[in-house]
Structures are given as C-alpha cells and as structure tokens.
Amino acid sequence: MTEAAAAAQTPYDLxxxxxxxxxxxxxxxxxxxxEAEFAELRAMHADDLGPMRHSLAGFLTGWAGGPRDxxxxxxxxxxxxxxxxxxxxxxxARQWVDCMTRAVDDCGxxxxxxxxxxxxxxxxxxxxxxxxxx
Ligand code: HEM
Numbered sequence: 001m002t003e004a005a006a007a008a009q010t011p012y013d014l015x016x017x018x019x020x021x022x023x024x025x026x027x028x029x030x031x032x033x034x035e036a037e038f039a040e041l042r043a044m045h046a047d048d049l050g051p052m053r054h055s056l057a058g059f060l061t062g063w064a065g066g067p068r069d070x071x072x073x074x075x076x077x078x079x080x081x082x083x084x085x086x087x088x089x090x091x092x093a094r095q096w097v098d099c100m101t102r103a104v105d106d107c108g109x110x111x112x113x114x115x116x117x118x119x120x121x122x123x124x125x126x127x128x129x130x131x132x133x134x
Pocket of ligand 1: 041044045046052055056059079082083086088092093094096097122125126127129130
C-alpha cells in the first residue's frame with residue numbers, strides 16, 4: 001500500500017469494516033440481554049433488540065467513516081439529543097460503557113488502537129448523556 005493510500009484509511013477500515021462493527025454490536029446486545037450487571041440498561045430498551053442492533057451498527061459504520069446510509073436515513077438526528085429524556089443516569093451510562101468495553105474485549109479487539117480510541121469517545125459521549133462532567 002502506498003503512503004497516500006494508508007493515510008486515506010478511515011477508522012472504519014482500520015477496525016475491520018462492517019464485519020468488525022457488526023460483531024461488536026451483536027456481542028454488545030447479547031451481553032446486555034444476558035448479564036445481570038446490565039439489567040438496568042437492558043430494561044431501558046424495547047423488548048425487541050433487533051432494531052437497535054441494526055441502528056447502532058448503522059450509526060457506528062457512518063460515524064467511523066464508513067458508508068453513511070444510517071445518516072441518510074436519519075437526517076438531522078443528533079445522537080446526544082436522541083438520548084435526552086431517556087433518563088440516563090451515571091449508573092446506566094457506566095453500564096453502557098462497561099458492556100461495550102466487554103464486547104470489544106470479547107471480539108479480541110481490546111488491544112486495537114482504534115477500538116481503544118473509540119471506547120474513549122463512547123465514554124465521553126455516555127458521560128455527556130448522563131450530564132456528568134467529561
Ligand atoms: C449513556 C449510556 C446510554 C444509554 C443508557 C443508552 C440508551 C439508549 C436507549 C434506551 C435507546 C432507545 C432504545 C429502544 O428504543 O429500544 C437508545 C438508542 C440509541 N442509542 Fe443509546 N444509550 C447510551 C449511549 C449511547 C452511545 C454512546 C451511542 C453511540 C455511540 C448510542 C447509540 C444509540 C443509537 C444509534 C440509538 C438508536 C437511535 C435511533 O435509531 O433513533 N447510545 N439508547
């Protein structure tokens with residue numbers, strides 16, 4: 001690969017594209033649905049997690065620099081505003097980040113630089129959603 005081609009790679013590419021994002025998101029909701037420590041977070045979601053599996057994978061794909069279908073289908077949707085009014089507390093924000101951290105870990109990506117940066121960003125977003133200082 002030339003230097004220019006390497007420089008053009010997005011976080012999405014570096015993570016492993018749709019396959020990697022789908023694997024992380026599937027594991028995230030599987031853990032949320034099965035682990036007692038995430039019960040409060042699970043209870044905030046609809047019974048059917050299918051639409052969320054689809055939506056989070058689509059959002060993360062575009063957010064990380066991949067195909068932007070989700071953004072085209074959800075024009076003007078702001079992720080922070082979409083979470084206002086959901087009653088997110090510091091505890092449920094922590095559960096979200098812990099659940100996502102476990103999912104990344106279970107997918108064998110705990111040492112992946114881009115995955116670690118992504119988790120740092122999620123932590124900042126989750127804190128903001130819970131009204132906590134960054
Ligand atoms: C702070 C912790 C968080 C909690 C407690 C939380 C909770 C929720 C809940 C309850 C929903 C609605 C689910 C449903 O209708 O079944 C939702 C939607 C969603 N969340 Fe979160 N969330 C959190 C953080 C995040 C973060 C950090 C991201 C992105 C990185 C994210 C991405 C999404 C997406 C893409 C949707 C779907 C929005 C839509 O399609 O309208 N969430 N979240």
